[in-house]
Amino acid sequence: xxxxxxxxxxxxxxxxxxxxxxxxxxxxxxxxxxxxxxxxxxxxxxxxxxxxxxxxxxxxxxxxxxxxxxxxxxxxxxxxxxxxxxxxxxxxxxxxxxxxxxxxxxxxxxxxxxxxxxxxxxxxxxxxxxxxxxxxxxxxxxxxxxxxxxxxxxxxxxxxxxxxxxxxxxxxxxxxxxxxxxxxxxxxxxxxxxxxxxxxxxxxxxx
Numbered sequence: 001x002x003x004x005x006x007x008x009x010x011x012x013x014x015x016x017x018x019x020x021x022x023x024x025x026x027x028x029x030x031x032x033x034x035x036x037x038x039x040x041x042x043x044x045x046x047x048x049x050x051x052x053x054x055x056x057x058x059x060x061x062x063x064x065x066x067x068x069x070x071x072x073x074x075x076x077x078x079x080x081x082x083x084x085x086x087x088x089x090x091x092x093x094x095x096x097x098x099x100x101x102x103x104x105x106x107x108x109x110x111x112x113x114x115x116x117x118x119x120x121x122x123x124x125x126x127x128x129x130x131x132x133x134x135x136x137x138x139x140x141x142x143x144x145x146x147x148x149x150x151x152x153x154x155x156x157x158x159x160x161x162x163x164x165x166x167x168x169x170x171x172x173x174x175x176x177x178x179x180x181x182x183x184x185x186x187x188x189x190x191x192x193x194x195x196x197x198x199x200x201x202x203x204x205x206x207x
Contacts, residue, residue, distance in 0.1 A: 025061035140198035152197035
């Protein structure tokens, strides 16, 4: 059986830098995209150069930039914000990402730390909801159980994958795949703690 696992490079230690948040992110983008100045970055982002000057003044890389560069260039938001590899997500051009929640363009600012993990779906267990080879963002800081929500989990013989978790009042939880041929797994709530990686927060699909 094919298994899913977080991108190995995801677990590299982030860079340590004394530069400001904006300058550090700007230099990582310069290295990755090869632009020479703010004007060229503005052209890539399709924004006014004054917007870059404003971001520099506020010492922040806006989440809208991260979203656009994830869509256009597959650049990992973790790389932009904290220097965490991989620089680009996936090995092929991907379709625009669609988020499970909350869907606003500013949501990535919540995950600009090591709390965002990425699971690559190497099997078809969650199709058609999550196609094979999709990249699923997992917020490892959120492991609170919400019945019907999607979670990254680590299963015996399967490794890291995604399942929908349904809870009941009897302290039992059911892990369901989308593919009917895969049997559901029922566990006590106490046993879930050892397998839940975090809640799914965004999905990026590849053709």
